[in-house]
Amino acid sequence: MTAADTLLARPLRLDSAAPDFDAQLTQRLQWSAATDAAIEARVAEILADVRARGDAAVLDYTRRFDGLSVTSVAELAIGADALRAAFEAIPAHQRDALQEAAARIRRYHQAQLDACGRSWQMRDADGTLLGQKVTPLDRVGIYVPGGKAAYPSSVLMNAIPAHVAGVPEIVMVVPTPRGERNPLVLAAAHVAGVSRAFAVGGAQAVAALAYGTATIPRVDKITGPGNAYVASAKKHVFGTVGIDMIAGPSEILVLADGTTPPDWVAMDLFSQAEHDELAQSILLCPDAAYLDAVQAAIDRLLPTMPRRAIIAKSLNDRGALIRTRDMAEACAISNRIAPEHLEVASRELRRWEPLLRHAGAIFLGAYTSESLGDYCAGPNHVLPTSGTARFSSPLGVYDFQKRSSLIEVSAEGAQTLGRIASVLAHGEGLTAHARAAELRLRAEGGA
Amino acid sequence: MTAADTLLARPLRLDSAAPDFDAQLTQRLQWSAATDAAIEARVAEILADVRARGDAAVLDYTRRFDGLSVTSVAELAIGADALRAAFEAIPAHQRDALQEAAARIRRYHQAQLDACGRSWQMRDADGTLLGQKVTPLDRVGIYVPGGKAAYPSSVLMNAIPAHVAGVPEIVMVVPTPRGERNPLVLAAAHVAGVSRAFAVGGAQAVAALAYGTATIPRVDKITGPGNAYVASAKKHVFGTVGIDMIAGPSEILVLADGTTPPDWVAMDLFSQAEHDELAQSILLCPDAAYLDAVQAAIDRLLPTMPRRAIIAKSLNDRGALIRTRDMAEACAISNRIAPEHLEVASRELRRWEPLLRHAGAIFLGAYTSESLGDYCAGPNHVLPTSGTARFSSPLGVYDFQKRSSLIEVSAEGAQTLGRIASVLAHGEGLTAHARAAELRLRAEGGA
Numbered sequence: 001m002t003a004a005d006t007l008l009a010r011p012l013r014l015d016s017a018a019p020d021f022d023a024q025l026t027q028r029l030q031w032s033a034a035t036d037a038a039i040e041a042r043v044a045e046i047l048a049d050v051r052a053r054g055d056a057a058v059l060d061y062t063r064r065f066d067g068l069s070v071t072s073v074a075e076l077a078i079g080a081d082a083l084r085a086a087f088e089a090i091p092a093h094q095r096d097a098l099q100e101a102a103a104r105i106r107r108y109h110q111a112q113l114d115a116c117g118r119s120w121q122m123r124d125a126d127g128t129l130l131g132q133k134v135t136p137l138d139r140v141g142i143y144v145p146g147g148k149a150a151y152p153s154s155v156l157m158n159a160i161p162a163h164v165a166g167v168p169e170i171v172m173v174v175p176t177p178r179g180e181r182n183p184l185v186l187a188a189a190h191v192a193g194v195s196r197a198f199a200v201g202g203a204q205a206v207a208a209l210a211y212g213t214a215t216i217p218r219v220d221k222i223t224g225p226g227n228a229y230v231a232s233a234k235k236h237v238f239g240t241v242g243i244d245m246i247a248g249p250s251e252i253l254v255l256a257d258g259t260t261p262p263d264w265v266a267m268d269l270f271s272q273a274e275h276d277e278l279a280q281s282i283l284l285c286p287d288a289a290y291l292d293a294v295q296a297a298i299d300r301l302l303p304t305m306p307r308r309a310i311i312a313k314s315l316n317d318r319g320a321l322i323r324t325r326d327m328a329e330a331c332a333i334s335n336r337i338a339p340e341h342l343e344v345a346s347r348e349l350r351r352w353e354p355l356l357r358h359a360g361a362i363f364l365g366a367y368t369s370e371s372l373g374d375y376c377a378g379p380n381h382v383l384p385t386s387g388t389a390r391f392s393s394p395l396g397v398y399d400f401q402k403r404s405s406l407i408e409v410s411a412e413g414a415q416t417l418g419r420i421a422s423v424l425a426h427g428e429g430l431t432a433h434a435r436a437a438e439l440r441l442r443a444e445g446g447a
Numbered sequence: 448m449t450a451a452d453t454l455l456a457r458p459l460r461l462d463s464a465a466p467d468f469d470a471q472l473t474q475r476l477q478w479s480a481a482t483d484a485a486i487e488a489r490v491a492e493i494l495a496d497v498r499a500r501g502d503a504a505v506l507d508y509t510r511r512f513d514g515l516s517v518t519s520v521a522e523l524a525i526g527a528d529a530l531r532a533a534f535e536a537i538p539a540h541q542r543d544a545l546q547e548a549a550a551r552i553r554r555y556h557q558a559q560l561d562a563c564g565r566s567w568q569m570r571d572a573d574g575t576l577l578g579q580k581v582t583p584l585d586r587v588g589i590y591v592p593g594g595k596a597a598y599p600s601s602v603l604m605n606a607i608p609a610h611v612a613g614v615p616e617i618v619m620v621v622p623t624p625r626g627e628r629n630p631l632v633l634a635a636a637h638v639a640g641v642s643r644a645f646a647v648g649g650a651q652a653v654a655a656l657a658y659g660t661a662t663i664p665r666v667d668k669i670t671g672p673g674n675a676y677v678a679s680a681k682k683h684v685f686g687t688v689g690i691d692m693i694a695g696p697s698e699i700l701v702l703a704d705g706t707t708p709p710d711w712v713a714m715d716l717f718s719q720a721e722h723d724e725l726a727q728s729i730l731l732c733p734d735a736a737y738l739d740a741v742q743a744a745i746d747r748l749l750p751t752m753p754r755r756a757i758i759a760k761s762l763n764d765r766g767a768l769i770r771t772r773d774m775a776e777a778c779a780i781s782n783r784i785a786p787e788h789l790e791v792a793s794r795e796l797r798r799w800e801p802l803l804r805h806a807g808a809i810f811l812g813a814y815t816s817e818s819l820g821d822y823c824a825g826p827n828h829v830l831p832t833s834g835t836a837r838f839s840s841p842l843g844v845y846d847f848q849k850r851s852s853l854i855e856v857s858a859e860g861a862q863t864l865g866r867i868a869s870v871l872a873h874g875e876g877l878t879a880h881a882r883a884a885e886l887r888l889r890a891e892g893g894a
Contacts (some may be wrong), residue, residue, distance in 0.1 A: 097870035104864075108577055111569050115579075120562035122555075129811070130555055130825050132562070135804055137838050151875050184874050238685075239693055242838035245551040246686055260494065264886050270879035294748050308880050342851075349814075349855065357582055364576070364855035367665040367887050371880040372856055375868040377579050379852035389691035391584050393850035403840035404789075404803070405826035409813035409819055415550075421822040423544035426632050431753050432717035433818040439711050440814050 009302050009312040011269075011281065011319030013291070016329055028320050029337065031249060031278065031386065032224035038230065043203045043232040050207035055214050061204040066146075067178045073215040077198070078172075078186065078197040086186030094184065101376035102156050102191045108378030109164040113397045117165070121406065128413035131406040136166035137242075139217060140400060141209035142194065143224035143234075144185055146175035146201055151186035152375060157381045157395065158224050159192035165400035170194050171219055173209060175201020199227075206233035210241045223382070223395065244395055249278035249318075252370055253339035253359075255330045255352065256283060258290040260345035260366040266297035268343060271371050273314035274307040280318040282337070284330040291321045331355040338389040341370045358389045414440040456649045456749050456759040458716075458728065458766030460738070463776055466652035475767050478696060478725065478782065483675065490650045490679040496652035496884050497737075502661050507650040511843045514625045515646070517855065520662040525619075525633065525644040533633030541631065548823035549603050549638045553720035555825030556611040560844045564612070568853065575860035578853040583613035584689075586664060587847060588656035590642065590671035590681075593622035593634055593648055599635035600821060604828045604842065605671050606639035612847035617641045618666055620656060622648020635845035648673075670829070670842060691842055696765075699817055700786035700806075702777045702799065703730060703885035705737040707792035707813040713744035715790060721754040727765040729776040729784070778802040785836040788817045805836045861887040 014024055049057040049210055055073040062068055062076065070076060087095065121131030142158045144150070155172065162170050172189050174182075176199040189197055198216055206226075212218025221242035222234060234243045252272035254265055269281035285291055298315070302308050324330040331352055334342060338358035349364045356362055360383030363370055374381045382395035409417060410417060418437040425434035461471055486846030496504040502520040509515055509523065517523060534542065589605040591597070600618065609617050619630075619636050623646040636644055645663055647655060653673075659665025668689035669681060681690045699719035701712055716728040732738055745762070749755050771777040778799055781789060785805035793799055796811045803809055807830030810817055821828045827843035856864060865884040872881035 046546050093870055094874055097867045097874075100867050101871060108569075111567070111577075112579065115567040116563040116565070118563070120558070122558050128824070130558075132559065132826075132841075132843075133809070138804075146771075153871055153875065173649065173852050197484060235685075238682075239833075239835065242835075262882070266724045267879055267883040267886055271877070271883045274877055274879045303555075305882075306876075311879065353853075357585075359851045361852035361854060362580070364853065367858050367861040368854050368856040369861075369868075369883040369887055371872060371877075371883040372861065372864045372868050372887075373852070373854050374880060375871045375884075376864050377575070377854045379579075379854055383852075384849075386686075388686065388689075389849065389851065391849055394579075394852050396579075396850070398845070402805075402831075402836065402838055403809035403843070404836065405814050405820070405830075405841050406800075406811065407808060407820050407824045407826055409815040409824060410558050414814040414816075414819065417819045420544045420547050421816075423540055424548060424600055424822045425818060427541055427544075428600065429753075430718070430721060430818075432714060432721045433821060435752075436714040436718045436816040436818040437822075438713070439708075439714055440816055442818075 007302060007308055007312040009298050009315040009319070010295070011315045011321045014320055014322045014435040016322060016324045016333065028318065039077035039228050039232055043229055043236060044205040047207045047233060047236055050204055050213070051177070051211045057202055057211055058204050058208050061202065062200055063198065065202055066175055068176070073198070073213065076199040076201060077215065080196060083190035083194060084188050084196065086183045087190040090183055092188050095187070098152065098156070098188055098191050101153070102160060104378040105156055105160045105374050106164060109161045109397050113164055117397050117401055124413060125408035126412040126416065128404065129408040131405045132407050134401050135404070136168070136402050137220045137402065138167070139169040139171065139219045140167050140224040141219035142170060142172045143171055143205060143222060143226050143230060144174040145175055145226055146182065150174070150182040150185050152184040153381065154225060155185055155188035155194070156192050159189065159194050161380065161395060161397045162400040163193035165397045166309060167400050171209065171217060172197040173200050173205035175199070175205070176424055203229045204231035206237060221398065221400070241381065244382065244399060245384055245388060245392055249273045249280060251280040251339050251385060252282070252341040252343065253334055253337055254283045254343040254345055254346040255327065256285040256290060257327055257332060257348065258285060258287040259347045262290065262293040262297040263301065264366060264369070265294050265345055266301055269298070269315065269319065270301065270305060270311050271369070272341065273311040274305065277310055277313040278318065279314045281315060282320045282322065284322045284324050284333060286324050286325050286326050291323055295321060327352060328355065334359070340383045340385045340389065343368065343370060360384045360389045360394055407434065415442060448559050454755055454759040456762040456766070457742070457744050458762045461767055461769045463769060463771045463780065475765065485802045486675050486679055490676055490683060492509045493650040494654045494680060494683055497651055497660070499659045499699065505647055505651050505655050505660055505663065508649065509647050512649055513622055515623070519852060520660065521647070522879050523646040525646060527643060530633050530641060530644065531670070531756070533630045534637040537630055537634050542634070545599065545603070545635055545638050545754035548600070549607060551823050551825040552603055552607045553611060556608045556844050560611055564844050571860060573859040573863065574857035576853065576855040580851045580853055581848050583615070584667045584847050584849065585614070586616040586618065586666045588615050588669040589617060589619045589654065589665035590669060590673050590677060591619055591621040592673055593629065595626050596631050597621070597629040599631040600828065601628070601672060602632055602635035602641070604642050606843060607634065608827065608844045609847040610640035612844045614847050618656065618664060619644040620647050620652035622646070622652070625712065641728035650676045653677060653684060656707060668847070670846065691846060692831055692839055696727060697722045698727040698786050698832060699729070699788040699790065700781055700782060700784055700794055701730045702753055702774065702792040703732040703737060703792040704774055704795065705732060705734040706794045709737065709740040709744040710748065711813060711816070712741050712792055713748055715816055716745070716762065716766065717748065717752060717758050718787065718816070720758040720766065721752065724757055724760040725765065726761045728762060729767045729769065729786070731769045731771050731775050731780060733771050736771055742768060750830035774799060775802065781806070785834045787830045787836065788833045790815065790817060807831045807841055862889060
C-alpha cells in the first residue's frame with residue numbers, strides 16, 4: 001500500500017438548518033483572489049518592454065521563460081500547414097473525437113448566432129430608421145496554456161465561436177516550455193479554424209497580441225485561460241483590447257434529490273476536483289442518507305483515480321456536502337453561490353430549473369454529466385466563475401461580435417425629435433447640441 | 448469686443464494624399480490614457496477603507512469631498528418619493544421632453560430585447576436539449592456625475608435598458624457637492640425607473656456599490672460615466688462586479704460628400720467639442736472647397752456659442768478637417784479610427800453604410816444630427832470611445848442580462864457524447880472526466 005492509497009477525501013458536511021450555516025458556507029466559498037503585488041509589477045514591466053521593443057522583447061522572454069534557443073520570433077510561428085500536419089499525425093480515434101466535438105460546438109454556436117447575433121432594424125411612422133448592425137471583430141487572439149494544463153478542448157471552445165461569428169483572423173498563442181508542442185492542441189487549432197499560431201506564452205504573449213509586434217499582429221480581443229501572469233496581463237491590457245472574464249478556480253455545484261446513482265455524482269465531484277487543488281465541488285441534497293452514500297462512493301472510488309492527490313486536497317479544503325431542508329432551499333442556496341457548473345441530478349427537472357437564476361451552465365438530469373458539456377455537448381465550457389455568473393455569461397458568439405447603432409432620422413422625424421432634443425440640451429447647458437437639433441427644424445435650417 | 452470673441456477654432460487641415468498623412472493622423476488621434484499613479488493609489492485606499500469600514504468610510508469621504516455636514520449615510524438616501532417630487536417640480540416642457548425621450552429610448556431597447564435578448568432552445572434527434580436561458584441581473588448601480596457634468600440624459604440612457612431588461616432594483620449614486628441636487632437628474636431617475644438613489648459620488652460610491660455597506664446595497668454591475676477617480680475605481684472592482692467600458696473623451700467623425708449645409712456640420716462638430724477640451728471632432732471629405740466652407744461656418748458660428756472657449760480649445764488641439772481622395776477612402780479611414788459617433792452626411796447612404804465596420808453609432812443623412820441621438824432618437828448614447836468600437840458595443844439591454852447554458856442530455860445522447868468525451872478527456876489526462884462520461888454508457892453505468 002502506497003501513501004497515496006491512504007488518502008481520504010472528506011468534504012465538509014454542513015446542514016442548512018444549523019444556526020451558523022450561513023457563516024460556514026461563506027467561509028467555505030471564500031477564495032483569496034488577492035493579486036500578488038510582485039506578479040503585478042513584473043507583468044507591468046513585461047508589458048511595457050514588449051510595447052517598447054516588440055519582437056526583441058518577446059524573443060528575450062521566450063528564451064528565458066520557456067528555455068527555447070530561437071533567434072527570431074518568426075521561428076516561433078506555427079503556420080496553418082503545421083496545424084494541419086499535427087491533425088493528420090494524431091491517431092484516428094482522436095481525430096474523429098475532435099471533429100465530432102467541433103461539429104457539435106459549431107452547430108450550437110451557429111444556433112446562438114441565429115438566435116441573438118443578427119442585425120435588426122425598425123422604422124417609425126415618420127420614416128425614421130433605427131436599428132443595430134452586428135459585425136464580427138476583425139482579428140482575435142486565443143491564449144492557450146501550455147505544459148500540464150494544455151487542453152485541446154479549450155482551443156475548440158475559444159476558437160469555434162470566433163469562427164462562427166465570422167472573425168476573419170484567429171491568432172493562437174501557446175507556450176511551448178523546452179520546445180514541447182502538444183500535438184492535440186495543434187490538431188484542435190486546425191479543426192477549430194485558427195488562422196495561425198505562435199509558440200509564445202505568458203504576459204509577453206498577451207502584450208504582443210494587445211500592442212502588436214513586427215511579427216505578431218495586434219488583435220482586437222484576447223480570450224482564453226492562463227496562469228496568474230496571463231490573468232494579470234489581460235487585466236492590464238483591458239481597454240486597449242477586449243478581454244473575456246478573468247477566470248478563478250473551477251467549480252461544480254450538484255443539486256440532488258437522491259434519484260441519481262451516488263457513484264455518478266461522486267465522479268462528477270471528482271471531475272471538478274481533479275482540475276486543481278483550488279477547484280470547488282459542492283453537493284446539496286435534502287437527504288442525509290444520500291449524502292452518506294455519496295461519501296461512501298468517494299471513499300471507494302478515490303483510490304482508482306490517477307489524480308487522487310489533487311482530488312483529495314480539493315475536496316478536503318474546498319468541498320462540501322450540504323444537507324438542505326428541501327430542494328427549493330437547495331435552489332435558493334445555489335442562486336446565492338452562482339456556480340460555474342450547476343448539475344440538477346433530479347427527476348423533476350421542470351420543477352427546479354425555473355428556480356435557478358444564476359449559473360454559468362445548467363446540466364439537467366442524471367445523464368448530463370458536466371464532462372459531456374466540457375467536451376462535446378455543444379455549449380461553451382468557458383464559463384463565469386467565483387459567483388460572477390450573477391452578471392456574466394458563457395463565452396459565446398456575442399463575444400466575437402460588436403454592435404453599432406444605426407439612426408437615420410427622416411426630415412419629418414427631425415421636427416419632432418429636434419424639439420425634444422432642444423429642450424433637454426438647453427436643460428444640460430449644451431447649447432451647440434441644442435442648436436444642431438434646431439438647425440434641422442424646417443423654420444430654421446433652410447435646407 | 449471681449450477676449451472670448453477673438454477666439455479662433457482652426458482644426459488641423461490634413462490631406463490623405465500627403466506622404467506623412469498616416470503619421471499625422473496617428474499623432475492627432477493619440478490621447479494619453481496614462482493612468483495617474485497618485486490617483487490609482489488614492490482610489491485603492493478608498494476602496495479598501497469602504498470595504499473595511501462600510502458606511503462610516505462612505506460618510507467620512509462624502510463629508511470631506513462633497514462638503515456635506517450629514518451624520519449618517521441614511522441621510523444621503525434619496526427615495527422614490529423624492530425622485531417623484533423632483534419630477535413634479537420641474538417645468539412642464541422639461542417633464543414632457545423627458546417623458547417623450549424616455550418613451551422612445553424604452554421602445555428602442557424593447558426592440559433590442561425582442562431581437563437579441565430572449566432565451567432559446569434546440570433539440571437533437573436523440574432528445575438531447577441544448578439552449579441558453581437569458582435572465583436579468585438582480586440589482587445594478589448607475590453612477591451619475593454631479594456638478595457641471597450632470598446629465599439627466601445619461602440617467603435615461605443607463606437606467607432604461609436595465610429597466611427594460613427586467614432588473615428589479617436599480618440603484619443610482621450621484622455626488623451632490625455642497626448639497627446641490629440637480630432637479631433634472633432626479634426627475635430623469637423617476638422617469639427611467641430608478642428604484643432609489645444615494646447622494647454619494649467618487650470612488651467611495653463605486654466601492655459602496657461593489658462591496659455593499661449597511662445602508663447602500665451591493666449590486667451586481669455598475670455602469671455610468673465619471674471622473675478619473677470613478678474610472679479607476681470601476682477598473683479596480685471589475686470582477687467583483689460587472690462594469691461597463693471605461694469611457695475616454697467623446698468623439699465625432701463626420702463623413703461628408705458636400706451635400707449637407709456646412710453650418711449643420713460645423714454645429715455637429717461643435718456639439719462634440721463643447722463637451723470637453725479633450726473631445727475630438729474630425730471631418731472627412733473629398734472636396735477641399737467644402738472643408739473651407741465648414742471652416743468659414745466655424746469662424747462665423749463660434750462667437751455665438753456660450754461654451755466657445757472649450758470648443759475652440761478642443762478643435763485646435765484635437766480637431767481635424769481631412770481631405771480624402773474619395774468617399775470610399777474616407778470610409779476606410781473611419782474604420783481605422785473606429786469612432787464613437789459617426790455621421791454620414793451624404794445622399795448616398797446605401798452606398799457608404801455597408802463599408803462602415805467599426806463605430807459606436809452611425810448617424811445616417813443630413814437630418815440625423817448626433818444630438819438627436821444623444822437625447823431622444825432611441826438608441827443608447829453610452830458608446831465605445833477611443834477606438835474600442837473595434838471590439839465593443841453601445842450600452843444595451845444585453846449589458847443588464849446574463850446567459851446560462853442549458854444542457855439536458857438524453858439517455859440515448861449520453862451514449863454518443865460519452866464516447867467522444869471519453870476520448871478527449873483521456874487525451875487531456877483527466878481520468879475523472881472520462882469516467883464520469885463512461886459511467887453513463889449503458890454497458891457500464893447500470894442505472
